Amino acid sequence: MSVRGDERGSATAEFAVVVPAVVLLIALTVGGLSAAGRQVRLEQGAAQAARLVARGEDAGRATGIVAAVAGGGVDAVTTEGDLVCVTASAPAGVPLPLPPLRARSCALSEGR
Template sequence: MRGGDRGSATAEFAVVVPAVVLVIALTAGCLAAAGRQVRLEQGVAQAARLAARGEPSDRVSAIVAAVAGGEIDAVSDDGDLVCVSATAPARVPLPVPPLRARSCALAGGR
């Protein structure tokens, strides 16, 4: 009988479990941020199409807010294109910059 190893499995388990939980939480946070980035890109693409058709700016802003919880930074003309840039918070408990997306659509398109 070895008395010196008694309880070592419990101690190792107590050290490993918080690390595993932290890795799982960070993975879930990164996946959530990636999903929000995809939604932001889709919202900005839809907003660019609406702006190119001449829709009111409040409707253009509302689509980005509804789809991704973001805000429009700029709507600009670039030749025949209307471009929309927007940002949204990543909403992960890490010091990460806000998510950004930009999309353009042909002006006057239907």
């Protein structure tokens, strides 16, 4: 089987077209997984912050917990009846056009 002269190098050209697309797909997948992991950490941080505030701890400590766990901050601490709710946000943390991550968690207060 002989290779015609006009087909030589076509595999290299196809490879040169496919590699950037595969690299972009891998980068987007890793970025999406990273943002999802940060969202989970933000939700856990908001839950811990809500429990701390419901126990009577300082709201500043709750902010520190969210910052340490997810790199975000507490947007609001509200009381709704017997519940203390914490709303937190954090940047997505990846160079993708994603909105800021948000989480809200409530805990039963100690009856104050």
